[in-house]
Amino acid sequence: MKLLEERISKDGVVKKGNVLKVDSFLNHQLDIKLYNEMGKEFKRLFADKNITKILTIEASGIGIAAITAQYFDVPVVFAKKSQSINLDGSTYNTKIQSFTHNRVYDVIVSKKYLSSDDHVLIIDDFLANGCAVNGLIEIIESSGASIEGIGIAIEKGFQDGGKSLRERGYQVESLAIVESMNDETGEIIFRH
Amino acid sequence: MKLLEERISKDGVVKKGNVLKVDSFLNHQLDIKLYNEMGKEFKRLFADKNITKILTIEASGIGIAAITAQYFDVPVVFAKKSQSINLDGSTYNTKIQSFTHNRVYDVIVSKKYLSSDDHVLIIDDFLANGCAVNGLIEIIESSGASIEGIGIAIEKGFQDGGKSLRERGYQVESLAIVESMNDETGEIIFRH
Numbered sequence: 001m002k003l004l005e006e007r008i009s010k011d012g013v014v015k016k017g018n019v020l021k022v023d024s025f026l027n028h029q030l031d032i033k034l035y036n037e038m039g040k041e042f043k044r045l046f047a048d049k050n051i052t053k054i055l056t057i058e059a060s061g062i063g064i065a066a067i068t069a070q071y072f073d074v075p076v077v078f079a080k081k082s083q084s085i086n087l088d089g090s091t092y093n094t095k096i097q098s099f100t101h102n103r104v105y106d107v108i109v110s111k112k113y114l115s116s117d118d119h120v121l122i123i124d125d126f127l128a129n130g131c132a133v134n135g136l137i138e139i140i141e142s143s144g145a146s147i148e149g150i151g152i153a154i155e156k157g158f159q160d161g162g163k164s165l166r167e168r169g170y171q172v173e174s175l176a177i178v179e180s181m182n183d184e185t186g187e188i189i190f191r192h
Numbered sequence: 193m194k195l196l197e198e199r200i201s202k203d204g205v206v207k208k209g210n211v212l213k214v215d216s217f218l219n220h221q222l223d224i225k226l227y228n229e230m231g232k233e234f235k236r237l238f239a240d241k242n243i244t245k246i247l248t249i250e251a252s253g254i255g256i257a258a259i260t261a262q263y264f265d266v267p268v269v270f271a272k273k274s275q276s277i278n279l280d281g282s283t284y285n286t287k288i289q290s291f292t293h294n295r296v297y298d299v300i301v302s303k304k305y306l307s308s309d310d311h312v313l314i315i316d317d318f319l320a321n322g323c324a325v326n327g328l329i330e331i332i333e334s335s336g337a338s339i340e341g342i343g344i345a346i347e348k349g350f351q352d353g354g355k356s357l358r359e360r361g362y363q364v365e366s367l368a369i370v371e372s373m374n375d376e377t378g379e380i381i382f383r384h
Contacts, residue, residue, distance in 0.1 A: 023302060023304070023305075024304065024305070025267075028269065028270065028272065028301075028302055028305060029267050029268070029269045029302075029304075029305040030258060030261070030267055030268040030269070030270070031267055032258060032261040032262055032266075032267060032268060033265075035258065036262070058250065058251035058254075059250035059251040059254060059270065059272070062250075062251060062254040062255050062258070063254050063255065063257075063258040063268065063270075065255075066222060066224060066227065066254070066255040066258045066259055067258055067259070067262075069222070069224040070224055070228070070259075073225075074224075075217075075221050075222055075223055075224060076221070076222040076224060076255065077220065077221045077222070078220065078222070078251065078255075080220065080251070109220075110215060110220055110221075112215070112216065112221075113215075113216070113220060113221040
């Protein structure tokens with residue numbers, strides 16, 4: 001998606017350790033006009049799918065999921081990072097490794113909000129090694145719902161999350177795929 | 193707001209300890225159509241204000257803030273609950289007590305995204321004792337920005353957060369104010 005690539009080139013900051021900071025428009029300050037264009041693009045990319053629910057994970061996925069949900073006319077469910085895992089059987093649980101925060105989160109979704117009747121579109125801001133998306137897939141599989149696709153704002157194409165998900169047969173649509181980036185020159189090259 | 197009150201009466205669950213569960217439409221599963229009506233109502237209530245930015249706090253405020261921002265045509269900034277407070281001077285910091293989670297969070301906003309030129313509308317899902325909103329006010333005051341108003345989905349009118357904020361002169365607009373609720377009968381009475 002050209003608009004997003006241009007914005008990443010203009011306002012994204014490449015930091016050491018393959019970190020791409022997009023705080024100014026994507027995941028701390030949110031450019032809602034850009035979000036709307038992203039939502040429309042997800043709708044175009046998944047137009048042939050019968051989506052009944054969008055699943056994301058707190059916190060950065062929520063804004064994109066909420067705006068995107070308007071174009072699909074479906075509710076959003078966001079998976080919660082739990083302090084203490086709920087063991088009373090009322091939630092689907094998984095664990096997600098966060099490399100950014102260097103810790104493992106327990107992640108939960110109430111069983112009330114995902115069922116075998118659901119056709120789910122996963123939405124998230126970033127896809128790198130795929131830990132978050134794989135956790136959400138595990139939760140959806142526990143519920144018996146169908147996974148219709150995975151919509152990502154920015155994929156780090158040089159990490160293997162996207163490749164592995166596509167090999168498993170999922171429709172993964174990333175609005176911008178970073179092929180490589182250079183923390184010395186600040187250059188970002190996109191895959192097309 | 194009648195639509196929200198009706199939804200709370202229909203789908204809200206009153207639990208012991210003055211807990212009101214609205215998981216099914218407000219803060220775990222998100223009814224985006226309802227969110228849009230809430231966003232329109234916030235725009236009506238703050239129509240005379242010159243808003244340049246919406247500030248909320250992760251995670252439950254983000255969806256409401258993102259949808260509402262469309263009606264004001266401004267960006268959203270969400271305050272982050274930080275694992276480890278950033279002491280390099282690039283963030284506004286405060287501490288917020290969460291009674292729900294029985295802990296104190298360090299909360300940060302990058303200085304890049306709030307400045308003395310900003311006119312800020314605070315948006316959040318719940319207002320009870322006011323800890324979260326007071327933390328956001330502290331952050332806005334550190335930045336020198338103006339606070340134009342506070343928009344809340346559900347206020348617990350029997351706790352003193354809203355009263356105290358109104359006494360300090362803030363325009364607080366809560367779309368539903370719960371006057372009282374009964375965890376034995378499930379009855380919820382609204383203030384009008």
